[in-house]
Amino acid sequence: MSHEPVSPTAHTASSVSDRPVLKLNQFLPYRLIHLAETVSRSFSQIYADQYGIGIPEWRVIATLGEHPTMTARDIGTATSMHKTKVSRAVATLESRGYVEREKNPDDLREQVLKLSSQGNAVYADLVPRALAYSKELEDALTEEQSELLGDIFGRLHDAANAYRPD
Amino acid sequence: MSHEPVSPTAHTASSVSDRPVLKLNQFLPYRLIHLAETVSRSFSQIYADQYGIGIPEWRVIATLGEHPTMTARDIGTATSMHKTKVSRAVATLESRGYVEREKNPDDLREQVLKLSSQGNAVYADLVPRALAYSKELEDALTEEQSELLGDIFGRLHDAANAYRPD
DNA sequence: TATTGTTATACTCTATAACTATA
DNA sequence: TATAGTTATAGAGTATAACAATA
Known part of the structure; x- marks a missing residue:
């Protein structure tokens, strides 16, 4: 489960109806936000219970x-x-x-x-x-992925900050 | 700004004092959660105002x-x-x-x-x-980064779900 | 007038449990 | 007994603005 590509295939223009379809579990913002919720919840175990x-x-x-x-x-x-x-x-x-x-x-x-x-x-x-904790997350990645991650976060952050609705 | 590597260099064992140091803005969970907050806020502009x-x-x-x-x-x-x-x-x-x-x-x-x-x-x-919106985020990435993203999210999500404190 | 930091207010969100109704 | 879904409750978090003190 869950190792699906993000949005390059997150939509499929149906040839039958022209109804656009968005596949939520391959949609970048959804996956990112959902991942962050999961990380936030598990990471907070480190300090929440013990130090309130x-x-x-x-x-x-x-x-x-x-x-x-x-x-x-x-x-x-x-x-x-x-x-x-x-x-x-x-x-x-x-x-x-x-x-x-x-x-x-x-x-x-x-x-x-x-x-x-x-x-x-x-x-x-x-x-x-x-x-x-952080190392455990990183260790789940390949070396290539791990090396790219900082740059990816930076680029996504800048792009999200730059976004203005049409 | 913000294109710094994540945790490979997020800590530096000082040779002077043995005090461990964590650099928050290079720390994977922080960067991920902060990025998701930014994306969530900007993405919600699409539906929040218009449809309440x-x-x-x-x-x-x-x-x-x-x-x-x-x-x-x-x-x-x-x-x-x-x-x-x-x-x-x-x-x-x-x-x-x-x-x-x-x-x-x-x-x-x-x-x-x-x-x-x-x-x-x-x-x-x-x-x-x-x-x-999603395309704008992806377009900020290199092709290589964009292709790896789905797998990265999947691996991080599984690792966060699997985490149990010591 | 502008800035640092606090407080007040109202609002949203969330988690949990208790509940109804059905099975 | 178990499940689908709703409601109650209380707590946590949030945004905004108003405020006091100082510059």
């Missing part, structure tokens, strides 16, 4: 692990999350004791965020498991 | 367009949607006049669903635009 956090919180932890001090605005830029989503994720993480905040003396509107020592421990626990 | 429906409703229309008579259960199987989600999508579509239902005389628990003539008109309007 969701995707936005995981992204904040991952971003602060990579760039140890950032403002909420920086995190929004880095993760494409809206400032309200970042604000709530940070509030959740602070209430769990994983993130600390400190006003920037040079601009009191801003606060510098960083992982607490507990947050660093969570990061240290999560990263190897996250990488192992 | 969401993804579940679009999937029901696409499924009934492909297989003209199905039960709600069949649609759930075909689209991996829970029966409550199918039930509500069908109710929405019926209230809009796009779907008709009829009890199956051989098993009165079931109802046979089909697109109304108005629903068929919506389908006929949406399918070419959906295919054009």
Whole structure:
């Protein structure tokens, strides 16, 4: 199952009726979105049960692990999350004791965020498991496929962003 | 931007500290989920404003367009949607006049669903635009990438489904 | 006036379970 | 007892705008 080609054959112009047909399970956007739902669900097992956090919180932890001090605005830029989503994720993480905040003396509107020592421990626990998860997905691909994947994602992302309806 | 490799280089074991680092914007699950969010948002422009429906409703229309008579259960199987989600999508579509239902005389628990003539008109309007959208994404890829995509999705989907945390 | 970040509001979506009716 | 489908409930997530503080 499921190893069918995407849209080159996703439609078949019937020679009998002119009714256009779209085969949903070979249709690129459907397959992509459905795949992402499946990955999101299985990946969240890594952090959801154990730490009681969701995707936005995981992204904040991952971003602060990579760039140890950032403002909420920086995190929004880095993760494409809206400032309200970042604000709530940070509030959740602070209430769990994983993130600390400190006003920037040079601009009191801003606060510098960083992982607490507990947050660093969570990061240290999560990263190897996250990488192992990702590796399991990649290992399902051929070497050729694996090498192309980053470029494919980049091109699809740019194309989706560029799309404007007729 | 954004044409970076995925996880082969998504982590770098620092030689200075042993702190593992995960680069979020090169991390496969993040890139996949983020891409799908972008595609989902741009693709939904095709049907959301004009017909006031969401993804579940679009999937029901696409499924009934492909297989003209199905039960709600069949649609759930075909689209991996829970029966409550199918039930509500069908109710929405019926209230809009796009779907008709009829009890199956051989098993009165079931109802046979089909697109109304108005629903068929919506389908006929949406399918070419959906295919054009998909083509725009594919055209951003090289021929080699485009040919591999279906197999890649299938392999990733199977791997994500098979994943069990340690 | 513009920006950082929070809060309020209303809305959508989702998951679960409980339910009806049929088998 | 099991299945098709609906409804209830509560919780999670989302978008928008309004807001306070600061620049």
